[in-house]
Amino acid sequence: MMIGANVLYLRHSEEYMPIPDLVALQRAGSGVCIYGTAIHQNDLAYKLEGHRQAKPFIAAIGSSRVMQMRERYFAKPFYNLGGAVRSVDHGWHVARALLAEDAPDVLLIGIDLWWFNDAVRPPTRTASLPDQASIKMNIRSWTLPTLWLLQGKLQPLEYVRTAMHAPLPSALCALGVQGQHSRTGFGPDGSHYYTSIITGKDAPTSTVTLIRKRIATGSERFQYRDHIHPVHWTQFLEMLEMLKKAGVRVILFLPPMHPKIVEDLEKYAAHYGYIAELRGHLQTLGIPFFDFHDPTSIGSSACEFIDAYHGGDVTSARMLQYIYEQSGDPVVRSAIAMDIVKTTIAENAGLAMAKDPRVTTSPEVDFLGMGCRKW
Numbered sequence: 001m002m003i004g005a006n007v008l009y010l011r012h013s014e015e016y017m018p019i020p021d022l023v024a025l026q027r028a029g030s031g032v033c034i035y036g037t038a039i040h041q042n043d044l045a046y047k048l049e050g051h052r053q054a055k056p057f058i059a060a061i062g063s064s065r066v067m068q069m070r071e072r073y074f075a076k077p078f079y080n081l082g083g084a085v086r087s088v089d090h091g092w093h094v095a096r097a098l099l100a101e102d103a104p105d106v107l108l109i110g111i112d113l114w115w116f117n118d119a120v121r122p123p124t125r126t127a128s129l130p131d132q133a134s135i136k137m138n139i140r141s142w143t144l145p146t147l148w149l150l151q152g153k154l155q156p157l158e159y160v161r162t163a164m165h166a167p168l169p170s171a172l173c174a175l176g177v178q179g180q181h182s183r184t185g186f187g188p189d190g191s192h193y194y195t196s197i198i199t200g201k202d203a204p205t206s207t208v209t210l211i212r213k214r215i216a217t218g219s220e221r222f223q224y225r226d227h228i229h230p231v232h233w234t235q236f237l238e239m240l241e242m243l244k245k246a247g248v249r250v251i252l253f254l255p256p257m258h259p260k261i262v263e264d265l266e267k268y269a270a271h272y273g274y275i276a277e278l279r280g281h282l283q284t285l286g287i288p289f290f291d292f293h294d295p296t297s298i299g300s301s302a303c304e305f306i307d308a309y310h311g312g313d314v315t316s317a318r319m320l321q322y323i324y325e326q327s328g329d330p331v332v333r334s335a336i337a338m339d340i341v342k343t344t345i346a347e348n349a350g351l352a353m354a355k356d357p358r359v360t361t362s363p364e365v366d367f368l369g370m371g372c373r374k375w
């Protein structure tokens with residue numbers, strides 16, 4: 001009985017809608033239609049399909065650390081493939097996949113430092129992209145709604161209403177459990193909304209305290225290394241050459257980290273020789289490169305961060321303003337909507353998520369507990 005109700009709940013939450021249909025529905029909807037799954041690991045397939053349907057003039061690829069770049073910051077069609085790249089090898093395959101379709105004219109590539117650390121990312125070359133998770137039912141997912149009810153993450157009335165397929169008439173467009181529950185997930189442009197964290201419903205996972213401990217102990221993504229691995233670097237150069245031959249304008253950048261994390265990485269710099277080496281190498285490529293590692297270099301602050309290494313909307317807007325002001329390429333400059341970028345910064349300085357009633361009217365709270373003054 002409960003399993004049957006759970007299946008109805010998940011089905012009516014649109015957790016089993018095929019990815020092409022999800023993307024098409026998001027793009028056709030008015031406002032900001034958010035897709036946030038709670039049961040799938042389908043970011044790669046979802047982002048590639050999103051790019052395929054969007055056919056953008058300008059796109060961004062990288063890890064989740066580039067996902068706060070929004071389409072409204074651009075004057076030409078944009079799509080965010082943030083989350084689709086987790087290593088240099090992964091990036092090579094994603095770039096190849098984009099070139100096999102309608103490649104963007106301009107590609108922003110956000111680089112994670114640890115991609116070049118062989119202790120974190122083994123120097124392997126795979127034959128193809130990882131298997132792209134399909135949207136399908138499984139026994140494990142059928143039990144999850146019951147667990148969420150027991151944990152208090154899902155309210156009985158919300159569960160019953162969704163299972164009976166009786167959403168509120170005024171409900172904003174949302175797909176997937178997280179999208180419907182808290183307006184958390186991907187927008188039609190591929191960018192991500194951390195609404196549940198911003199509004200205090202959920203806590204960040206990569207907290208500043210946690211990551212500072214990892215830096216001090218050289219663990220997880222912050223393992224110590226003196227040099228970048230040559231296999232990683234060679235494959236990265238091959239990816240850039242492939243894009244260059246296809247006529248894609250490439251812009252490289254290091255996304256910023258929370259100021260406290262920047263301070264600690266500098267404190268332990270003797271253990272992180274590979275970071276300085278990588279930053280030096282990137283400056284010699286003859287490709288536009290922007291080093292945003294330290295957010296203070298673009299006027300951003302700790303209060304504009306979602307966690308230890310994810311800058312928010314305003315930080316992303318600041319990066320784009322800097323790229324616009326420093327770029328000598330008229331094509332790149334024409335793609336950035338500087339009026340929107342400047343307005344976003346002026347009206348939302350100190351916030352991690354720019355105010356947007358299409359997403360949520362709930363106020364941003366001091367979710368990092370740093371004494372940040374929010375709304």
